[in-house]
Amino acid sequence: MPVDKTNVTAIARRAVNGDTNALADLLGELAPFVVRTTRLIVGAGTAAAEDAAQEALIDVARRIATLRDPEAVVSWAAQIATRRALRAARSERLRRQSDVEVQAVQSPERVNDHRAALSAAFDRLPRRQRAIAVLRLYAGFSERETADVLGITLGAVKSQLHQARSTLSAALP
């Protein structure tokens, strides 16, 4: 899990209760997770991804006073980030340009052909499947948590993750 939930929950509790120092601390703790999750869903290295990440962070900052359950701050932030990312992915039609731009951010550590193929295939996945894969495999959410973040059923998470795996597997050399 990229975020230390215990630490973040404690900070979130202070922030929600009016400690403005804690708000800055909370943003500092959540920012890497929010930014990277958003970026991975939208498509790394694209302007839309960076915009979406920025907007997601702004949402987190603006809505912190509305967070009722500090224990759920990570899921809450993930939900904000994912929504921003899905919206950006849809509007920017990123898959058309992802191959070129993703290559740009992967250098200088030139990856092998296998991973390059996996990366390119991942960018061609439907955006919701990308989101599920990122939440499950990168962010470390359970299938239930992933379903809650995305507002879909557990079955939908399982089936779409399976579909993603099938697509990726077929695309590998």
Place this chain on the structure above:
Amino acid sequence: MNDEIDTIDPIDLDRELREMLLAREGPETPQPRVRRSRRWIAVPLAAAIATAAMAVVVLTQGGRNHHDVTASSGAQCAAALEWHGATYTGTRVPHPLSFDGGLGEGTLPACGDNPGEGGRAATRTSLVAVAGVSPEQAVAIAGDSATLYVAYGYFPQQPGTALHRALYGNRPGLPDERENDCANTKLQTVEATVSTARLGILRVKLADGGDLPRETFIFPDARTIIIADGDPPHVRPGDTVRADVLVCRHPNDKRFLKLVATKLAIAKRVIADATG
């Protein structure tokens, strides 16, 4: 998940996918876009932090240290710039600004300890006037039509002004601070000393607010009647204000408090004459 995957074990695939995602996760902060202001990261987020800080502060009923996040956080730079000795606060606008001639250079103040990691060294930047708006009240950074920088002390909330139009477009009813959160309201008159006035929102110390916190914010909105000597109205730190405020509390949240000014009378700070 009963279907078989033909060419690779799903566990191996998950591992590879996880490694691939980790390899391309990128840096921890959003990266500046090409051909866009270098301040792209700092402005909206810092503005959001400022807004959120205000929101959080008004949730507290005194006794807390009202720390200014935008000014102190090393993690993010304040959405501010300096020009001709005045400080301006940046805010996003819903429609692109129309520019009206160059103003020379202003300064983006230094902030944070580590430039490149959320911090920034002081930077000179080209400023432009905004069509119809006096540069004393607001300016913009050349090439960034999405952010308006409003000088401390002015009130963009006042409808019928160029400053209001620049920020809210043709929506004279905005901002409306009385929506939603002002379900349980009483009217009260307060006297206060102004600490700061960014984007027209006053951070004040109340002279005697009864059960109100001594340090709080007063939110003017489009319906606020502002009484001041100058035109446009302007307030500075140390000025005193007498305000009729709606004391807004939330029926389901005892911590929520918001003072919305219905009338705001500004009295300039009396500066002692050194000779007398």
